[in-house]
Amino acid sequence: MSAPAASSQPSLEALIARLSKLHPKSIDLGLDRMHALLARLDHPERKLPPVIHVAGTNGKGSTIAFLRAILEAAGLRVHVFTSPHLVRLNECYRLGAVGGGKLVGDDELLAALEHCERVNAGDPATVFEIETAAAFCLFAAHPADVVLLEVGLGGRLDSTNVVETPLASVIAPISMDHTEFLGDNLTSIASEKAAIIRRKVPVIAAEQAPEAMAVIETQAGRMRAPLHAAGQQWHVGVERGRLVYQDDRGLLDLAAPKLFGRHQFDNAGLAIATLRAIDAFKLNIAAFEAGIVNAEWPARMQRLTSGALVSRGPQGSELWLDGGHNAEGGRVVAATLGDLEERVSRPLVVVAGMMGNKDANAFLANFAGLTRHIIAVPVPGRAGGMPPDRLADAARALGMRVETAASVEAALQRLATLAYEVPPRILITGSLYLAGPVLAANGTPPA
Structure with a gap:
């Protein structure tokens, strides 16, 4: 073809x-x-x-x-x-x-x-x-x-x-x-x-x-x-x-x-x-x-190793992408992150954007024992996206340290200004409607 x-x-x-x-x-x-x-x-x-x-x-x-x-x-x-x-x-x-x-x-x-x-x-x-x-x-x-x-x-x-x-x-x-x-x-x-x-x-x-x-x-x-x-x-x-x-x-x-x-x-x-x-x-x-x-299936615990977004994060960090958006999806991703932590320990930051009809508390609760740092972002181009402030409130209710950013790119640039003894592991998650724009912005769309 x-x-x-x-x-x-x-x-x-x-x-x-x-x-x-x-x-x-x-x-x-x-x-x-x-x-x-x-x-x-x-x-x-x-x-x-x-x-x-x-x-x-x-x-x-x-x-x-x-x-x-x-x-x-x-x-x-x-x-x-x-x-x-x-x-x-x-x-x-x-x-x-x-x-x-x-x-x-x-x-x-x-x-x-x-x-x-x-x-x-x-x-x-x-x-x-x-x-x-x-x-x-x-x-x-x-x-x-x-x-x-x-x-x-x-x-x-x-x-x-x-x-x-x-x-x-x-x-x-x-x-x-x-x-x-x-x-x-x-x-x-x-x-x-x-x-x-x-x-x-x-x-x-x-x-x-x-x-x-x-x-x-x-x-x-x-x-x-x-x-x-x-x-x-x-x-x-x-x-x-x-x-x-x-x-x-x-x-x-x-x-x-x-x-x-x-x-x-x-x-x-x-x-x-x-x-x-x-x-x-x-x-x-x-x-x-x-x-x-x-077998390949993008945006399911996909490691991004090169691309425009990878270069914007902290030098030496790991960047992972997953489109999970419900409580069970969050559970399996959190379990995978736990396995990664046992192999190579790194501080974890979760950059999350969700649709407005999803249960943010149930989803984010899976990560409460793994990280205290959440950055809430909007889902670009989606009228039904959850406002970052509402997502941030859900994270705060779980005892997490939260900030908001205008985009995934802005979140990564913010993280790049922080001092880490060990480069962090960054997970971008919360919606397939967020994962798509991330792959596009990174220059690695599905083939």
Whole structure:
């Protein structure tokens, strides 16, 4: 595929701005509009290569990254639809090819979105519904062996939940998030996500809180769907720094994931369990090994080692980026930082920016035992961003030393003026909508 034409980006941005006027809400869960649009498009969702559908609260994207890397290592062509993007909308669409897929080019993406816009003919539709329909059109038009399809929000009423018979339904860890749409308790949220389970289609579930697992088990039983649950039908662990996976088919002893953090062993295990549960795939151990060590997923405990922002911080400091934004996401990042501290001790500074609908107290509480220094920043270009003063108040309530800055760049410049005996470890976190501008400003956007 040729490199995308830079001149098409303004056209894409103008189109998305136009599509955003089709519906007064950016999020309006429901499938009626989606079914109507897909019918007008002659049902591209029925012409897709076999689909693996992935829901959950945390770890969906990383699990898909492992799935893609393993399948591509086996020589298969893999289409991928994920959300949200970090820098460019193209990141949501990866077209499979022998030897590895590539992000869709600007012109082809623009054509697919415009086609959906024309067919929709001005009827109410959210931007995500149009974007999902465009993914189905693109994937139906290009041959591939498998589609990896990530749920956008929830599951039951998500725009992706129109595929009738996927190869597998995958449920990553479920936790509290998007309570205004999915319910204010874990049972309700799990019910929404477990609704992607299809009759007699294998369900592969990560380790869950008991109330979430109970919902998954009930729904799997109702749909007569074979359940492959972590800690029951399969197990993953760390032994001598290696990933050890075991199920009734045997044991895999693999190198550690390239993606950083103990939670990535769990995400890798979920990907392995999924592929071993699908009878259509006969993958050798070399594909699993290569996929685990080569999978990449930006803004998930990503170490930034070069770039414009790296040079602005204190000399010799470490700069890490993670898009975590809920309590559970904060917990796994804090655990990873604890592991880093055991290896090489450095003072920790957290530069945080969050969206206004997130629970800042629950997120920041994870870092209370690791740092007393928080710098609150705005999420650039987002009307729904949390004001830094409000985020700072949440940190102060946890006994942290807090200051605010106008931007991540300003925060790093401020830190560069401080005297450190040991250069600090700096974590930029709180939102994927913050992580995207950080990667763009650093000059290291996802490829």
